[in-house]
Each structure stands twice: as structure tokens, then as C-alpha cells.
Amino acid sequence: MRNKLIAGNWKMQGSLAGNPVLLNSVAAGAATLPTVTLAVMVPFTYLVQTQSRLAGSACAWGAQDVSEEAAGAFTGEISVAMLQEMGCRYVIVGHSERRARHGETDAQVAAKAHAAVEGALTPIICLGETLAQREAGETLAVVHRQLDAVLQRVGVHRMAQTVLAYEPVWAIGTGKSATAEQVQEVHAALRSRVSNADWVVGAGLQILYGGSVKPSNALELMRLPDVDGALVGGASLVADDFLDIGRAAATA
Ligand code: PEP
DSSP, rough: OOOOOEEOOSSSOTTTTTTTHHHHHHHHHHHTTTTTEEEEOOOOOGGGHHHHTTSSSSEEEEEHHHHHHHHSTTTTOOOOHHHHHHHHHHHHHHHSHHHHHOOHHHHHHHHHHHHHHHHHOEEEEEOOOHHHHHHOOOOHHHHHHHHHHHHHHHHHHGGGGEEEEEEEGGGSSSSSSOOOHHHHHHHHHHHHHHHHHHHHOOOEEEEEEEEEEEHHHHHHHTSTOOEEEEEEEEGGGHHHHHHHHHHHHHOO
């Protein structure tokens, strides 16, 4: 039986003055949802504040990217060990905004996932196709290629220490979620790819859906057999919406 994870991705949003209200509400809400894991992925500069607000609460936290390097001359990068010092449990790797804007390759995303696992952080590994790729019928080929790079680098056994997030690029921040059928098809395909390498790991792997998840569509998505939670962008900035999605996961 896989637990559900609802992870908020704040992206480049928030402020020192405004964050406490959101963090306190999410911490209070998490205490009422014992069967679901809630987590927030905040900008690096808010990790100290997040740690001090959420430590001891039922809500976990993490970052939105990490270096594949351990330490050294890598200006502007943040290491796994640094995130560990901030009490992070999770880190997002391979978000499509980083793949597109920063040219992150499948190999680099896989290396980041590997570094996170080595450092006992749980990577939330984002995969997903563009609209052009979907329209060309390439969706499964694209997500399999992205997954295979991670499987090869991390190894199937250590995939048990990772979370996948299927995020169709065309559904992120657009208000237009993928349909339940589209989501289930890709999630089942991803699970079966991992199961082919190791049945137990595949069966236990948490696979989140991300892309315009909101209170109005969360229940339908969370009820899908291969959906184990959500990676939530916009709606994670509104405590009531984020917690409603958490409640949908608890109900489903
Ligand atoms: C995301 O940023 O990962 C995301 C899914 O965003 P949104 O929920 O706003 O579509």
C-alpha cells in the first residue's frame, strides 16, 4: 500500500514577511492529515525560515534543485549536504522549467537524483512531454527516455528511495490539467517500466502527478490507481487550496 505525498512547489515566489502565515497554516493542516505526507519545496533563501517554522511539525520541506557535485568550485550551486543542513527531506530534480531554461539534460537530472539518493535526500524526479511531443504521439517514448537515464544512473534498487513526478509540460501553470485517462496511462507505463526491472520496487514506487492540480480536480486524480499524490505549483501558495488537495488525497 503506497502512501500519498502532496508536495508544494513554490517556485520563485514568497517573501520573508509573507511566508510565516502560509507555513503556519500548512503545518496546522498537516497535523489533521495523518495518512498523507505534506511537503513544501521552497526557494533556497527561505530554507532557514522554513526549517525553523516547520521543525517538529507533520509537514516536511525541501528545495527545488540541487547540484550533482558534492563541493568545490561550482559558483551559485547548492549541494546535497547543504540541503541536509537545512533539514530537507526532499529535493525536486529535473523540473521542466529547469530542463527548458537551464538546458538540463537527462544525464544531468539523473546525476542530481543519484547525488540526492547518495546523500539520503529523496529526489522528486520530474518527467514529462511537451505539447508538440504529445501531439506527435511521442509521450511514452519521451518519459521512458527520461526515466531510463535515471534508472541507469541510480540503479533500480535505489529507485525505492526516489519519487517520480509526471508533469506534462503543457499542463504546468496553464490551468489545463491532463485528463484522468492521460495521467493513468503514463503513470501505469512508468510503473511497469520500473516493475520490469524489479517488481517490488515498481509496486512500491510513489508516482506523483503535477500540472494544474487544484481542489476541483484533485479527488478525481488522486483516485487513479497509479497516482500516489501530487506536485502542486500555483495552488500550493494558497493554504486552503493546498490543504484541500491534501484532504482529497486522504479521502481517495
Ligand atoms: C509545478 O510547478 O510543478 C506545477 C505542477 O505547477 P502548477 O500546479 O501551477 O501547474
